Amino acid sequence: MKSRFVSNLLLTFVWVALTGDFGFQNYLFGFILNFFILWVITRGNSDARYFTLLPKLIAFFFYFLWELFKANLQVAYEVITPNFRMKPGIVKVPLTVQSDLGITFLANMISLTPGTLSLDVSNDKKVLYVHSMYITNREEFIEGIKNGFEKRILEILR
Amino acid sequence: MSTLILRTASNYLLPVLLVFSIFILLRGHYLPGGGFVGGLIAAIAFVLHAFANGLDDTKNLLRFHPGFLMPVGLALAFFSGMSPIFVDQAFMTGLWFPEPFPVIGNVGSALFFDIGVYLVVIGVTLTIIFTISESA
Amino acid sequence: MEVLLAIIIGILYAAGIYMMLRRSLVKLIIGIILLGNGANLLIFLLGRITEGAPPIIPGESKVFLEAYADPVPQALILTAIVISFGLQSFAIILVKRAHKVVKTDDLDEMNATDEDS
Amino acid sequence: MSSVIIVILVTLGTLFVLLSAIGLVRMPDTYMRISVNTKAATLGVGLILVGTAVFFNDLSTTSRSLVIILFVFLTAPVSAHLIGRASYFMGVKLWKGSIMDDLRGKYQKNSYILKSEIDDTPENNVDHSKMNDK
């Protein structure tokens, strides 16, 4: 019940942002509208920790931007220089995050940073297979992910 | 497709897309959009859900056959077109509430007509895609 | 740009018909789609094109203050696009069924209805 | 002032898009092409759209730009994942310079169940060493 209410509020914000009208009536309309939508689609197992989320999300966002920028430069260099200096391969990264949302979040973040690509999650959700262009050392690579994105995601989702 | 990533993503995308579709529907009279594109987006939301979660899941979600939306939408459009006849105006003449509504703006028979379009488009698209998926 | 568009339209018509003249069912559908696109673009072009001025009354004003593109062809094309979509989706399914029932993708083998006199 | 910001944002964005295009042409295998691209382009477009938001500097445009960015960032990695995965079980080979392939032998053929460990039914699993690059 609570989670649905939270989703409802969140979507109301999405609505208000979309329409760009911050009047009270628009909130009300957005709320009713989203109530209706949630009623249509709900199957009842959404998570509900939205409120503690926001500051962590913002911090994560900037971390992500930094990673994104850094990696992009690296790839850019690779692309415009004539020789290839890559050591690509597919690495099996064991997962600590267990929730679907967490795994998806992590996988997407890895994919969004250039040079790495989440290929798939094993059906038992134990490992994530990641393709990377720069694998100097398998363990180092895995550590980088576990201490970077995964740690933060775990914090957010806790 | 049994991929966890897509499934999770689509579950979160579904409500967002639906909200977005209504947004597109309602603003159509003022900015690009309208019932048709809105309806397509709503339908695409469900199709995405079906791709990720399987058709049965999506059908359970919907609770009724999407084809039912077609006559409903057509009826809505029909009555919004017919309404002026009852006040002795030409078929499809726009009737408008005197004051604009908040958020939506001016409300008139054209809006109901557009909602009819929206419903029909959802019904049509889902009927076609669901039918194909089932018989594939 | 008009000349270029006219050429593009010509190419779309040509490609559409060329594909319709193939013997494969799938190509037939592709031809239909290309031809539909060609016709839509033709309406667009012949309704005269205007750059960067969508026919949407801006902001708070009640009428256009500057130039705007002719909205009529756009409305016509919208209708035509949607109608073609209906036809195309039906055609795709028709082809699927025809392939399954007649058991061939070769249009040349679909001539029984013309032969049994 | 704002036009300087716009120029910077748009130029950077365009450069990233260009880079991704070059990458798409230059990268030697499908996985790396996916890897490079989905994001370089995403970032580039994101920057351009921020520039747009700055240019119009009104709420409704900004929110629309943000929504686009949100959508792009939400969907691009999922797309990348889907194509990458599909490439793998279609048998698209890794570049010859690749140094490891932890996925080898872990997709079960036909069902595409992905295992975390190699089990004792290798004959049921996708194995690139047996496939052609087509």
Add this chain to the structure above:
Amino acid sequence: MTQQLILYPLLLQLLLAILLMFFWKRIGAQRIISMLGSIVHLGVSIGVFAYIWNNGTQTIQAGGWEAPFGITFIADTFAITMVLLTSIAGLAVSIFSSGSVISDRLRFGYFPIFHFLLLGLTGAFLTGDIFNLYVWFEIIIISSFVLITIGGEKAQLEGAVKYFTLNFLASIIFLTAIAVLYGLTGSLNMADLANKVAAVENRALVEITAILFLIGFGIKSAVFPLYFWLPASYHTPPSAVSAIFGGLLTKVGVYALIRVFTLIFVGDVFLDQILLVLAIFTLFSGAVGALVQNNIRKVFSYLIICHIGYMIIGLGMFTEVAIAGAIFYLVHDILVKTNLFMISGLIYRIKGSNSMRALGGFYANYPKLSLLMFIPLFSLVGIPPLSGFWPKISLITASFDTGSYWSLAAIIFASFITLVVIAKLWAEVFWKDAQEIPVRPKFRYYHKIKNIKRIQIIVPIVFLSLVTLYVGFGAEHIQTLATRISSELMDNQQYIDAVLNTQISE
């Protein structure tokens, strides 16, 4: 509310189609709704027809937007006559469908689509806007696609692929023509177009546009050399479907041709020559095609093509008499062709075959039915004073008046071959001894079906035969009508004034 009068036939069909969709799986209810609805529709059409007859051409601006800005609906005598014929044929086929179309097909939307088809026809007849006409045409063809494939049998699908492709091509050409027309004039309202096209200086472009319309509509009306889809497909769906197709579908193409070539592209000798040549070849090809067929539905299919030639030839000669002949023929042909395909369905129900070789013995075994079938068959031939005879008076007279001897020859040739073909059909199917046809174990033969079904099959045939007899023996009325239509068509200013000079009704 009376100002909306001419829209009622249209709105009623729309309402029926939507209503029927709500009764998706309840085919019993659908049957009743369709039949009752069609009866009401006929009543309404007669009412509107009477109104137009007494008060002259009526127009409505949809949405209240003055012409040429909104979509105009206009009911002149021609349009309303076509609407009336649609509702007559529609009623007959609706009843016939109840009796003859198997319930599986009914369970998948047969009736809603059927009424959508009638809606499309009604709309196409009433609209005064060229793009809107395109839209109605699309309603018609998509409905016809669905009806022609419903049930999905092998022959149906094969025929449908061709039917679809060529009709789609026609739509594209139609759309291309609209694009050019809009590019030239910036208008869509047909009355307005009449004025504006007349003012275009580059006549070559106008001719090309006219040719595009000619080909677009020509495909739909199955004119030589554009008719291929028709013999490939018309014999494949259930006969109720063929009936409404055979009666009305090609005729809406003819209607559009007549409308466009009497209103917008007027007075171009080259175009009239083209029309005449096409018509002559159509008469010829249809006739020789019918001559060599064995399946009676295919015979009728080719005769449709053949007889389209009469209408086109009337248009090509472009005199008041000629067009009156074309109109009279149109009236006759809609009734008769619809009936003939229903009859082919009845024959099929009785014997399980439509092959002339396999059939036989009808006259001995079903004398009363044979007599009933005699009426449309020999009306088609134009045995005087049955209905097909009268329009030929006008057409032949016009061919003398215009000195068009090839037309004369083609008309007589086609009439003669029709006579031969129908007489041959009569000899084979009715006179010849009954042949041994293997009995199909589960086939629902006529003698096995319930009485109510038999009535539903026979009544529409009787109904249309009676109407046909009326057309023949009451030729005076029909000719008066045809002459009035013809004179309205020849004077396009009257149409233009009706559309452009009406004040918006408040």
Add this chain to the structure above:
Amino acid sequence: MLTAILLGFLFALFLVFTGKFFRGKLAILSALIPAGLFVYFASFIPQISSGEIISKTYQWVPAFGVDLSFKLDGLSLLFSLMITGIGFLVFAYTASYLRGHKYLDRFYGYLSLFMAAMLGLVLSDNLISLFVFWELTSISSFFLIGFNNTNPASRKSALTALGITGFGGFSLLAGALLLGSITGTYSISEMLSMKEAIAGSEYYILAVVFIFVAAFTKSAQFPFHFWLPGAMKAPTPVSTYLHSATMVKAGIYLLMRFTPVLGDQEFWNTTLIIVGGITMVYSAIHTLFRTDLKGVLAYSTISALGILVFLIGLGSKDAFMAASVFIIVHALYKATLFLVTGIIDHQTGTRDVTKLAGLRKIMMPVAIAGILAAISSAGIPPTIGFLGKELTYEASMHAETLTIVIVIAIVLTKILLLWAGFVAGIKPFTGKLPEPYKDVKAPDFLMWGPAIILAVLGLLFGIFPMIIESALVKPVVSALGADASEYHLALWHGFNTVLLLSAITIVVGILLYFFVKPSANLENRIGKLEFISPKSILEKGTHYFNVFSAFWTNVFQNGYLRNYVTTIVLFLVVLVSYIMFGSSRVVIDHTQLSQVTAYELVVALILIAGVFYTVFTKSRLAAVAAMGVVGLAICLIFVFYSAPDLAMTQFSIDTLTVILFVLVLYRLPKYLTLSDYKMRVRDGVLSAALGTVVCLLALQVLAEPTNSELGDFYAKNAYIMAHGKNVVNVILVDFRGIDTFMEISVLAIAAIGVFGLLKLRLKSTDRSQ
């Protein structure tokens, strides 16, 4: 008078519902109808012979200038009396001849229909209504000839007869309408006064040709004659009725009716003389080679018709006189002979004249009738036949040109006809009765009565020609436009050349009868020449026409969709480029066109690349993806040129199409290249031609001035009147809302169609229901 005509129709209709009732003994009652009508028409004799003309007009279709106007003058009275009189006898005869027949009611139905149609034909004064009845005689004779419809030969004969007479019918229609065009009326009476105008018209010959074709086909003139022998497949009462007095005489009637309108012109007279002459001689010779009694009669009938045509062609007063008498003569003796033949056939089961002899022993009254008829046919006094022959010779001797040839031809014909009459009317009764026919029963009165009556009438009129003179013959002649007042019919005209010719005819004819016997041998001999007869030429022609028809049909309807598309596109390209390049105005105005920018060029390039890739790729999926590229490029073009709504819609639709494709694609087979190189090049050229034409067309239209009235109106009123700012959307939901409404209906219909296509599986038992 209308009632008189309608009576037959009403009775036929009545029989449809009460048929069973009339199959029994009551059949004879139906003969009361012609009998009553005969009396009715006979009652007009005094008036008509006094020169009166009775007309009556009923409105029918004034819009066409068509009314039911009837005119009873000498000509129509004669025919009416024959129709009803012989009709009465045939009706009675049938009651016995077809006693107990399963479909007797139908037979009477057709017969009365036919009789009514004939009456209508001869009484109509309106040319169109005349045509209407004319066609009705064709169609009812179709049913009569095909009465034994389970017999293939019968069906074939009926079809041939209908084909030939139907063809003539259309010719009559054309002629009627042409005359209508020339004179401005369909009334024959009114045309009479416009004789000169018609003759002076440039269409005179054409009109005459139309009328001739009609008359010749109906009256079985060479080369259209062959349907008549075929029509002998009909039951004998039918043959009697059709060929003695009615159907075939309709053509003669037509010629006579039109003599005062179209006659007295060289073309008219010469043609008739030639055609009639050839016909009479040709078929008279043919009688020699028949063994079937009805065959003999058929050819002699054709020959007699030839004589009539010939006489009309002579165009003199004498000839008209001869013709009118000969009509009566022929009706009487030919009807008798047919009836007699029918009786023989009915009782003995054969009509083979080589097998028949001595039947007088069994059926004396029949023999009397037969012999009387044969004598009348031979023109032996004192029968009316003699009178007819005398008049005929008289008329031919007064022919203006080629008199000798004409006289020889007519005498030859008469000799042969004498032979034919004897073979039919005398031979079966003379000589020794063959063994097989010993037990043959005598016919009942209903059968021989009519024959005797007719035969005796022939004798009676011969002895007392004045009975028919003023009542029938003279009014006919005056109806033909000649003054007959000083003529008198008489058996004896004194010794003159005519009498000599008569004598020669009779003597030679009788000698011929004794020396030439009909035999199968002779019949076979003529059979060898059959291949050059008009009949087999026509049959061959029909055959080749059928072959041609099948060829023509299959050339166009060849089953290959691509050929259909090719034809249509080719047709379009040829016509459009003919106009485009035929006119001097191929103008492309560059000044009004905007420049191309780099990004536009690139978008255009990728669009073109996408299209080409779609067309030439070998992979279906790649083609679908390439269409995605095309879609995106089009979407960008829409964006660049101010159509955001379009761009959105285009893109969403493209995506949906891709999804649809992808969902069905893996069920479809791989792309195969099925066509060969040559075909691809051919198709490529055609497609390129279409593309070029469309492209040039677009450029030409762009050079024309524009008119933005419509868009301006929408733009002005979008917000103020329709409360919307997105003008495109306002158009869609308001200005042109109906379009949109129908567009979503199209979608709904398509969805239903897809649903049905994929979900509906007919049980095998329901297939083809």
Add this chain to the structure above:
Amino acid sequence: MTLTDYLYYIILPVLAFSVLLIVYRFIKGPSIADKIIALDVLITTGIGIIGVYSIIHGRSTFLDTAMILALIAFLSTVAFSYYLEKRNRKK
């Protein structure tokens, strides 16, 4: 040089050039996955072009189209992947 000129004469051509490169990859393949990626990137680039174009013409309306592109492009990638998986499974 104004902002508009800069965008018009420098940025748009560069983006257009990128488009050409991407199309080159699309045509070259070699695997179908490459084509799908190329299409995906092409659409993303299209969004960028629309963004720039809306600045040039000062009409934010075009962003609406970009919005739809961003949303819906995803679905065709999903569909293609779905197809590839189904097709492979069928083999």
